[in-house]
């Protein structure tokens with residue numbers, strides 16, 4: 001407990017600079033693998049804190065690792081700083097108002113995510129140095145969480161090979177240990193090539209790549225009835241072949257995102273989607289080129305670390321929102337549907353509390369949640385290192401993920417309070433693991449027992465190139 005209190009105090013002492021870092025990242029929202037300014041801010045903060053910094057790791061220009069301490073176990077604290085397209089939004093207003101039409105925005109709160117993780121790492125670094133304890137803490141600056149699978153590439157390049165445990169968090173509307181429920185996922189791009197022709201004068205000479213994309217999507221939509229109900233398939237038109245309806249489209253590209261509970265289930269769906277694509281090519285007399293862009297494993301839990309995280313959160317209590325925070329959040333709730341608000345409780349197995357704009361509670365370690373159907377590249381890390389995450393209330397109850405309302409709340413006082421609580425919880429777990437060999441061993445034993453029965457292959461296989469230009473379309 002003394003160790004926890006010391007590292008929590010160190011978080012508080014440092015927090016102002018990290019709130020400012022989070023706000024600066026909020027102000028420079030950058031997409032997958034284009035996070036040059038955000039990465040530079042994080043690298044500069046690591047340097048200023050005295051970490052040994054390596055940038056451009058794993059062949060990713062915006063990824064980095066900062067290490068501090070000597071010898072002993074290695075604790076990884078994972079951060080992110082990528083934003084989302086089309087979510088530009090003014091801060092602090094509950095009216096939709098883009099700062100830049102069509103611009104980017106931090107609709108998943110990764111400005112807070114990365115800054116809190118770096119703050120936790122800095123506090124643990126100071127705790128190690130002050131107490132003369134053997135051990136290393138590493139901050140992993142991970143780009144492109146939104147579909148770019150940077151952590152999978154970082155795992156593939158061996159950056160986690162000597163790590164003992166990994167710790168992470170995500171901003172949320174409620175506070176508690178993250179349930180290890182997420183879907184394995186993969187993004188695959190299908191580019192069809194046909195033959196251009198004058199669409200009126202010689203249509204019989206054309207073979208439409210756009211037709212092929214449409215036929216493929218119809219085929220995939222017919223698959224939906226015959227796949228596991230927990231699986232998900234989404235698609236986006238990357239290139240529909242141009243703007244001229246009077247030219248038969250010679251080239252068209254569709255990107256499919258395929259999710260399932262396990263990697264095996266996911267790869268089987270990928271096989272079927274590829275068959276559908278080949279069928280569409282056959283029907284339209286086009287050819288199809290298939291390229292995997294990214295891929296994440298599902299999350300694996302680690303009970304001893306989850307218990308340690310829960311104990312830290314319970315000791316810390318909620319974020320400490322005040323009346324002004326609650327009034328601010330209540331304004332945003334007016335823009336949500338009742339269903340959004342009610343459903344957000346269900347995802348954490350919580351009873352609906354009418355009139356609650358911000359949650360101060362720590363939800364129980366064990367609950368029956370509605371299926372959480374997202375994916376994260378932390379999943380891949382969790383298969384190679386004992387990993388734990390928490391969620392921390394940082395915005396209004398009912399705030400939809402990836403929404404302008406989330407962007408608008410991203411640098412409010414409530415966001416800063418969530419950020420600080422997350423940093424304390426993560427730093428607390430790190431010092432618990434570094435000061436209690438029994439906890440470290442229990443985490444490793446639980447991990448080894450799981451892996452003994454569950455072989456793993458990183459969905460980022462040796463032949464996959466990092467999709468550094470995936471956001472450039």
Ligand SMILES: [Zn+2]
Pocket residue numbers: 108109110145170
């Ligand atoms: Zn996120």
